[in-house]
Amino acid sequence: MSVAPPLSVRHLTVAYGERPAVWDVTWDAPTGLTAIVGPNGAGKSTLLKATLGLVPALSGEVRFFGRPLEEVRDRVGYLPQRASVDWDFPATALDVVCMARYPRMRWWGPVPKRHREAARAALAQVGMEGFAERQIGKLSGGQQQRVFLARALAQDADLVLMDEPFAAVDAATEQAIVTVLRDLVAKGRHVVAVHHDLGTVPDYFSNVLLINARVFAAGKVAEAFTPATIGATYGARLALLDQANVRAAEARAL
Amino acid sequence: MIAYNTAVVLLGCALLGLAAGTVGTFSLLRGRALVADAVGHAALPGVAIAALIVATLGGDPRALPPLLAGAATAGVLGVLAVQALARTGRIREDAAIAIVLSSFYALGVAILSWLQTQPGAAQAGLSKFILGQAAAMRAEDALVAASVAGICLLVCLVAFQRLRAVCFDPDFCRMQGLRVQAVDLLLLGLLVLVCVAGLQAVGLILVVALLVLPAATARLMTFRLPRMLAISALIGAVCGAAGAWVSALRPEVPTGAAVVLALAAVFTVALLLAPERGLLAQLYTHLRRRLAADTEHFLRATWEAQEAAGAGPGTAGDRWAPIAAVADARGWRIGRARWLAFWLAQRGLVARAEDHVHLTPRGAAAARRAVRAHRAVEHHLLAAGATDIASADRLADLVEHGLPPEVAARLLPEPSALPASPHVLGGKRP
Numbered sequence: 001m002s003v004a005p006p007l008s009v010r011h012l013t014v015a016y017g018e019r020p021a022v023w024d025v026t027w028d029a030p031t032g033l034t035a036i037v038g039p040n041g042a043g044k045s046t047l048l049k050a051t052l053g054l055v056p057a058l059s060g061e062v063r064f065f066g067r068p069l070e071e072v073r074d075r076v077g078y079l080p081q082r083a084s085v086d087w088d089f090p091a092t093a094l095d096v097v098c099m100a101r102y103p104r105m106r107w108w109g110p111v112p113k114r115h116r117e118a119a120r121a122a123l124a125q126v127g128m129e130g131f132a133e134r135q136i137g138k139l140s141g142g143q144q145q146r147v148f149l150a151r152a153l154a155q156d157a158d159l160v161l162m163d164e165p166f167a168a169v170d171a172a173t174e175q176a177i178v179t180v181l182r183d184l185v186a187k188g189r190h191v192v193a194v195h196h197d198l199g200t201v202p203d204y205f206s207n208v209l210l211i212n213a214r215v216f217a218a219g220k221v222a223e224a225f226t227p228a229t230i231g232a233t234y235g236a237r238l239a240l241l242d243q244a245n246v247r248a249a250e251a252r253a254l
Numbered sequence: 255m256i257a258y259n260t261a262v263v264l265l266g267c268a269l270l271g272l273a274a275g276t277v278g279t280f281s282l283l284r285g286r287a288l289v290a291d292a293v294g295h296a297a298l299p300g301v302a303i304a305a306l307i308v309a310t311l312g313g314d315p316r317a318l319p320p321l322l323a324g325a326a327t328a329g330v331l332g333v334l335a336v337q338a339l340a341r342t343g344r345i346r347e348d349a350a351i352a353i354v355l356s357s358f359y360a361l362g363v364a365i366l367s368w369l370q371t372q373p374g375a376a377q378a379g380l381s382k383f384i385l386g387q388a389a390a391m392r393a394e395d396a397l398v399a400a401s402v403a404g405i406c407l408l409v410c411l412v413a414f415q416r417l418r419a420v421c422f423d424p425d426f427c428r429m430q431g432l433r434v435q436a437v438d439l440l441l442l443g444l445l446v447l448v449c450v451a452g453l454q455a456v457g458l459i460l461v462v463a464l465l466v467l468p469a470a471t472a473r474l475m476t477f478r479l480p481r482m483l484a485i486s487a488l489i490g491a492v493c494g495a496a497g498a499w500v501s502a503l504r505p506e507v508p509t510g511a512a513v514v515l516a517l518a519a520v521f522t523v524a525l526l527l528a529p530e531r532g533l534l535a536q537l538y539t540h541l542r543r544r545l546a547a548d549t550e551h552f553l554r555a556t557w558e559a560q561e562a563a564g565a566g567p568g569t570a571g572d573r574w575a576p577i578a579a580v581a582d583a584r585g586w587r588i589g590r591a592r593w594l595a596f597w598l599a600q601r602g603l604v605a606r607a608e609d610h611v612h613l614t615p616r617g618a619a620a621a622r623r624a625v626r627a628h629r630a631v632e633h634h635l636l637a638a639g640a641t642d643i644a645s646a647d648r649l650a651d652l653v654e655h656g657l658p659p660e661v662a663a664r665l666l667p668e669p670s671a672l673p674a675s676p677h678v679l680g681g682k683r684p
Binding site (some may be wrong): 017049052054070073076078080084085086089090091092096097098099100101102105107108109110113135137138151155159 | 283343406412413414415416418419421422423425426427429430431432473475476478479482
């Protein structure tokens, strides 16, 4: 019997209003480092959020390590897009990272010391140990991204889903993130990251999923990430919308 | 000597303000400030219907508990209606709140007006809930306010971590399997509690201010959540008491209005004077940065005026630069250049005589730094593909000040010779 993949998606469809953002995606995330690549609005973030139940799926099934999310929540970590929260919020970097430990804490009272230490260790791992008490609003964009990364690390999960970890970061942060990703994989963990920079895919990732609402290619970077598959993914946008329009017109005619 | 009644009202309003300050902090951070308004307005039909039912059953329609129960029920129904409307996806939450708030309120006004045409005492004193009448507070009501304040304080302290997490990043909490909805319901429950407790004193129209203003004021004054909670609670309590005091001295001023005016006054002062986030602090920072940029520009223009004349500071040809030449090079009015020359002379960066300036040793060092930064940015922009030297010059003017150290280190490896300017120096800038 084979080991269940870290993430397995079957016939997943998500729609905002009438436009399908993710369309009948069936995919098994391989072990190690995987990039989800596709043009803007291709449903990359939506796919991640739908697997985590943060946006409702119209249909489909999602399994983590062969089980439903509810049973293995402690094995799954998440790094949302930096712009998804208000960084003017009154909290310190350490406060934010401590949020990763909440499922292991009782719901009342202060954060126990060992969780605080775990959060500090995560901050140190991303080179932010000197900023633990700093207000998050006073950090640079790259530093904020590293705080989010530290929070994902502090979840101590076997699979981490990352939404654009490299978006709008400085060179130092990009390097810190890459180091962390490689450390994770060296420890036998898995990472699935939405990635927007085609140029760095072969350097940073070993596997790739090309999507534009539906799956265009998936597999090892060397095999699946080719000019042909990239062209098909990025060029298919219009064609897909046309298909959707045709279907909608058919439905109306009936 | 404060009369017993006045003391009761003061204490009641202070405790109410304290409760509103704590709960309001979290509802503000959760982006739910307007929900309090919906709860307040939606409470009116609840109050009216409760009075009607009690009167029909033959009870005393002025008894407070059934009226408040009616207010709470209607308030919760109002919030549920807002959420249901927003969830249809056809209407945004702000519009949904406006619709529910006004519809419920209109319903309340209609029932109230109808009650007044009926014989009996069912309508007696109900309109006091609209604007509030703290003077009618009795010892029992102050006790209710104390319990509400105690509950709010206790819950906010005990569930502090969860409340903060859900306010900051609800999706992350949801993803971790934390019960975001339960936390939201808890917060909503506290909100309704404060609204209902505040109805009698402040009135349903103004109760929203009690929840929003202390928190918004505290937000201006600190970056730390524990401190924000404390400040917000303190402001709520002090303004609650102050408003009640004013209203006791001048009974023609409704308590609700007095409390809210006190809160608004404190908010305005904080908006102007708060350190860092206040408007004056921001203006000060802005002016200071502008002065720093002007200083660098002035020093560089002086340096380059000498360079253009074929000499540099500390060389044999070191000479005085006319302030007019500096003003021309920057495109400044002569008055601004003179004022800057005066300011820099005060700081010992230039010497000034007969409308000419001369860099002091300290000024020359600062000028050299400014020239290096400007040219390094210019050369960088040109290397990066800027085609037009004049626009590179201008863009450099904008970005060269306060470069982050790591950027400056990359652009300006130390020690390095002063790069030559990529363009002709001197001349007049439009």
